[in-house]
Amino acid sequence: MSSQECPFCRIIQGELDGAIVFADAMTLAFLDHSPVFPGHTLLVPREHYQTLADLPAHLLSPFFANVQLLARAVEQGMQADGTLILINNKVSQSVPHVHVHIIPRRWHDGLRGFLWPRQRYRDQMEMDGVRDVIRAAVEKLQS
Numbered sequence: 001m002s003s004q005e006c007p008f009c010r011i012i013q014g015e016l017d018g019a020i021v022f023a024d025a026m027t028l029a030f031l032d033h034s035p036v037f038p039g040h041t042l043l044v045p046r047e048h049y050q051t052l053a054d055l056p057a058h059l060l061s062p063f064f065a066n067v068q069l070l071a072r073a074v075e076q077g078m079q080a081d082g083t084l085i086l087i088n089n090k091v092s093q094s095v096p097h098v099h100v101h102i103i104p105r106r107w108h109d110g111l112r113g114f115l116w117p118r119q120r121y122r123d124q125m126e127m128d129g130v131r132d133v134i135r136a137a138v139e140k141l142q143s
Helices: 007-012 057-077 124-142
Strands: 020-023 027-031 041-045 082-086 100-105
Touching: 007 027, 007 041, 020 057, 027 057, 041 057, 057 082, 057 100
Parallel strands: none
Antiparallel strands: 020 027, 027 041, 041 100, 082 100
């Protein structure tokens, strides 16, 4: 999807309406049109990057500072007990423009199965093997 076709880019450019809750030079935040709970907010960079991996390193700190700000604002504004912060990359990413979901949560709000079912490692050997392949990938990416 090109930035001309991206609905988030079109909101950023003012071509589509969005219930904007925050804006600065780098990001825009607006209410999700199909929220998990009222107050469910999306934060996007103004530039079109498909996934978190595509976001340039120099933008990570200011981007996540805004995630933190919005998590506090959503929690306070919605009088929530906490928030769920979520990023989908490719799988379950309905719009291919990196975005962070900031979802207000309340104790006993009924949200179940969102990140489940969970599963256990078969044994310590399997866990160690998974740990080792991820460590190797980190080392490769850092070199």
